[in-house]
Amino acid sequence: MSARPAYTEFHPRWLRRRPSTYWWLERRAYLAFITRELSSTFIAWFVVYLLLFVRAVSLGHARYLEFVVWSRHPVVMVLNGITLFFVVFHAVTWFNLAPKAMVVHLGSKRLPASVISASNYGAWVVATAFLLWLVLGG
């Protein structure tokens, strides 16, 4: 689709109305869509936060405590609270979508959607439990 057809005087004009810039406010489903899309910015923020955390830990106890004090700042706390909402929203919508994206066949039978969803949620529980154990010290 790289080559554009040459413009001619007889080229038809499409009857297309440009949707409003705020089209995603019109329906709940659209709002859910844009919420899911916006989770990306909060994921990027948290990667930065995670790296700053690692850096603070590596620089010694005092620097780590400074980081903890900074992380208690209301702006940072609110941002992380919103981030928690968005990453959970991302996770839930991602796992619900998994059966549509993954078609697994066992022999000639297709694995039912519920099995795929359940295994994804199972993996989530395992990963969460493992990280809780690892960080909180078993």
Add this chain to the structure above:
Amino acid sequence: MARRSPEPLLWLLFSAGGVVSALVLPVLVLLLGIAIPLGWLATPSYEHLSAVVLHPLTRLVLFGICVLSLFHAAHRFRFTLYDGLQIKHLNEMIGLFCYGGAIVLSIWAGYLLLSVR
């Protein structure tokens, strides 16, 4: 010969990053972004945290989590701008901003995680 499109690779990174971030980020946000700042639970000691976080295997895994999550976010944000704001005509600038940002942050992540100990 037709130039190969980078799109399949970008979609692959998007979905790999989507899985990784869905699995590990919620609990990490809860722990590092909320529980530790508020001093909930028995907040882990510094000695324990530094032993876990600075372990080479942890740093390797963290690097993977960071890079995949960044490319996931970049790809999704690109389409947020395309569809949400309908600015598809700024295609190249948006691509540069999103993937360029992911690349720069990935390099920072690699440098940081290699140099800390």
